[in-house]
Amino acid sequence: MTTDHAGETNNERPGAAVVLGVGPGLGLAMASRFGKAGHPVAVVSRSADRHPAYLERLRNEGTTAIAEVADVLDPEAQTKVLARITEQLGPVEVLYFGPAAMDPGSFPVPIDQVTGESALRALTAIVPPAVNAVSATLPGMRERGRGVVLLPTGLSAVRPMPPLGNLALAAAALHTYAVTLKAALVDSGVYVGSLVIGGGVRGGDIYTAMSAHAVDGLSESGLDAEKLATMSLDPDEIAEAAWQLATKRDRADLVFSAID
16 A cells, blocks of 8 residues: 555545644644645644634645644643544544743753752653643554654754753653654554754744844844854755655654754
């Protein structure tokens, strides 16, 4: 049998692709790419402010798309939103979990200053919400014998980056969870992949904030606009590579780095 979509054979209708924690950068690009592959798409974020623009893009591309409001880092809210999506679009077949995991006011603790409390804070913010989303959707995927889970994380998961400290511990934990789960699901029809991101994703909120900071010429940014551009990643290129990964299923992760 040939595979036309991420996880479906050519005589099966694509199931729902869910982007939890959608933003204007990579999350929206992932929704667009899987929508173009034939999946109906649900995008979820904490605010509805940008949902009309997201839906306009997706629907203009010919994708059946809905938007839901929920804080997907909250277990109860996450459970409820996944139930609403399933009611509207049917079973979840593609899960992308990519919300901003840390409060904007929380800064990484350098590795030589990490305490048990700061390590636990980072791990709690990043890992359990992703595991909860997977545990909610994986049983149905296994029962149907097809599905895709994509879990993005940071470059510190696979490369020593001491200033990121406690965040590096959490990133590594999420990466290990993804690649180990992939190994556990061999021959199940369900694929799990880790997307390791090193650099600002163009169009995303973090990249936009960094760009504004650099353009304003604030000395603490340590960057200028030209330097920032060389450290950026194209969200559509990442989404295309992620779709290829989910289709070919020939490796556990992909690393995208704009950092020397």
